[in-house]
Amino acid sequence: MVQCNFKAITVVPSGKEMIDIILSRTQRQTPTVVHKGSRKQTIRHFYMHKVKVTGENFKDKLFTIIDQFPRLEAIHPFYSDLLHVLYNKDHYKLALAQVNKARNQISKIATDYIRLLKYGDSLYRCKCLKVAALGRMCTVIKGIGPSLAYLEQVRQHMARLPSIDPNMRTILICGYPNVGKSSFVNKITRADVDVQPYAFTTKSLFVGHTDYNCLRYQVIDTPGILDRPFEDRNIIEMCSITALAHLRSAVLFFLDVSGSCGYSIAQQAALFHSIKSLFLNKPLMIVCNKIDLQPMHALSEEDKRLVDEMKAEAHKTLSIGGDQNGEQQVLLTMSTLTDEGVMDVRNTACERILDHRVEIKMKSKKINDHLNRFHVAVPKSRDAKDRPIYIPQQVLEQWAKAQEGEQEKAKRKLEKEMENENGGAGVYSASLKKHYILASDEWKEDIIPEIIDGHNVADFMDPDILERAKELEREEGMVLAGDVGDESEIDGDMMPEEREALNAIRKRKKALIQEHRIKKSTAESRPVVPRKFDKDWQFTTERMGCQLSGLGLDPSKAIERVRSRSVSRRGRKRERSVAADGTGVDSMEIDNEREGNNKKLRLRSVLRSRSRSRAPIEEVVPGEGFKDKEQKVKAIKLGKKSVKKRNKHARKGEADRVILNMMPKHLFSGKRGIGKTSRR
CATH class of the missing domain: 1.20.120.1190 (Four Helix Bundle (Hemerythrin (Met), subunit A))
Structure with missing residues (x-):
């Protein structure tokens, strides 16, 4: 197919x-x-x-x-x-x-x-x-x-239909609605079928897969079937009937012995007898579910009789189908709520499928063609000697060591157990050094020394560092207490006036240090005034005179020099020349008369008056590598010309090899007529 x-x-x-x-x-x-x-x-x-x-x-x-x-x-x-x-x-x-x-x-x-x-x-x-x-x-x-x-x-x-392989090992589940079919599928497979406490929750076929003895089995959950004529059944029920009629599978007929599904055992038995023709040539098992609510021994006599009749029909179906082993179990009990007997039902169904498939192949016409290819060798005894099993001593020793290793592993405390004993996660920190292989276990937790330029950190340490540190601490204590031997020796050789000046200097020094410490501690919170608005930092002659006076210098000459420079920077006025009649004549007027108000000459005079900060580009500067002015001008023109194309392409430099997408697909794909640009 x-x-x-x-x-x-x-x-x-x-x-x-x-x-x-x-x-x-x-x-x-x-x-x-x-x-x-x-x-x-x-x-x-x-x-x-x-x-x-x-x-x-x-x-x-x-x-x-x-x-x-x-x-x-x-x-x-x-x-x-x-x-x-x-x-x-x-x-x-x-x-x-x-x-x-x-x-x-x-x-x-x-x-x-x-x-x-x-x-x-x-x-x-x-x-x-x-x-x-x-x-x-x-x-x-x-x-x-x-x-x-x-x-x-x-x-x-059709895309939503389950992928069912008709040739695969299949377990088919059927029965009245709400008898526990979907719950059983969820227990033994990875399927997630919706389970609700009302009838016809499952409206289509659902497939799950389970593994047993390294083989994969597909489990099909069918919608519930009601006991009514074939013509009156709806599409949901017909899906189950179709699966029962055409799939080669082991059939599990679920029976709710508690009656909590809303249907009695008599009604469920009537459904079993009405569709038993679909069970022919298939392994059939009757699964009594919900035994936690109603145990089998607590059933009434009438219900037990109905269950026995169903069991007899299941055995009859086996004999018709060709299975001569009448001792096989066809009545199973379980509870999906407590998981009692669930795996036993799955295992029994899987074994019955394998047995049935083997029987079918053994009865096929091709079996004779394949049997001659197999040969089972059976050894025959040559004499009456007893040959016990011999195991080499080396193998026994290895086995004993393996057993000891397993016992040690069982006794060994896991890291998880140590974590729980020492405060749990976030408190316990596993040591990564405890598995180090060292000559002594005491060395495992030692700090690994750092190596700098081929030298160990210990090479840079002074062996007498502790004694020197103590001496420094003693000297620091003496300085803080004011008892310094060197200063007392200096003070002893001084005159009284010099001693007073030295004390004043020391006092001023301590005050400056204290003031600096205060400023440093409050630097972040202290407002800063810009120099533009800080009057104390204005660059004025008065401020300069005060500073020079504080240094013991005469500020008069410095102030006079600054003022003379400021006057010269403002620019001098044009001097007026005196004519022969004694009237003053401006030199600019004389220039205008001489030049005849020529604008070009006047512009040339203005340009000549301007100072030039650097030489023109065309002039050759020693060291540039040009022979003369013409060669430099030509080189500059060629350089500008070569850069023009690169700038036009938006290149970053000569090494920029980026190839941009010059033909965007949304502008050049397809064909368009005149004026059809709306898609842009």
Whole structure:
């Protein structure tokens, strides 16, 4: 059978979306401009190409839809019946048939209009034929719009179906609603089926996987089934019936012995007898759930009789199916609330599946072809000697050492236990040095010395550092107490006037130190006045005179010099020359008369009067490497010319090799006509 992956089916677009997709693709794949003055053959080929590409695109899209949806005759009967239950296979086939018919119609339309375009006698006639062809194709697609919408709904629902492998080892769970089927699946698999205290919580098939003896098993949880005629069952119940009818699996029929599901044991037994024909040729087990609420020994006689009848029917099913081992257990008990017997039920079901699969293969026709390939060698005794088991002494010693190592590991205290004993996480800090391999265990916690330029830290330490530190502390105490021997010796050799001056200096020094300490301690909180507004720091002659006077110097000459400099900086006024008649004449007027009010000459005189701070660029400076002025000017021009292109490309320098995206995709992809720039 063909294995179908429903999740791989692509999205089915609606009719309008498909038209937009195909026409846009045709516009990209074909030329967009043809001129009126072109040859007739060129015009015909242009529009024939348009029609042909459009028809092929429509056919490819529709063929993809038809090909990806599964054919009900080619897939497993389980999936075929399941799709019929969910979607009605008549509607499903009709929708696919309409899509296939539309594909054939579009192919015929494209062929007919290509034949007509071969005889187009003008640009206008060819264009009209092309428009008619594309219009008819779009009309066909619009006609199958409902079918495409139906197929898209089917695709979405099929993608949500569970991935069930019909050929895999399977455990199928069935029974009345709310008897504990989903709870059992959640216990033995990694599935997360919704469990609620009301009926029909599970509305579709759910699949989980479990491992037993290194083999993978799939467990299928089916919706609940009610005891009523086949015609009255709804889609939810028919999903369970389909799985029971077509999947080769071990069936677990769940029986709620407590009656808390809302159905009595008699009703559940009636359901068992009504669907027992679906259990033929399959391993069947009856699972009595919720024994924590109602133990088996506390059942009434009538209920026990019904359970025994079901057990007998299960044994009869085994004998019909070919399993001659009547002693196999078919009645199991468990409780999903207390986990009592849950794993026993799973293990028994898995073993029954393996046994059943082996029996089927042994009864198949191919068994004779395979048996001759196997040979089981059975050793025969050569004599009557007793040959006991011999184990070498070395192996026994190694085994004894391994046992001792395991005992030591068991006795060894774990880091987690030590952490709990010493305050827990955040308090206990594991030592990373305790596993160091050293000559003495006492060295493990020693501080590792640092090495600087090939020398150990101990090489830079003075062995008498402690005694020297004590001496420094004693001297510091004597200085703080004011009892310093050197100062007393100096004071003894001084005159009384010198001693007074020295005391004054020391007193002033202590005051300055104290003042500096106070300023330093309050530096962060003390406001700072800018020098612009600080009158004490203004650069005035009065401030300079006070400072010089404080130093014992005469400030008069310095102040006079500063004032003379300030006067000279202001600029001197033009001196007035005296004429012969005694009247004053300005020198500027004389210049104007001499030069005749010539503006160029006046501008030249102004330029000459300005001072130049540096030589012009054209002049050759020794050391630049230029022969003369002309060579330097030429080099400067060439340098500016070479930089112009680099600046135009926004390069950082000569080594900038960054290649920017000169053709952004949103501006250059696709084709557009005149004026169609709205997509930007």
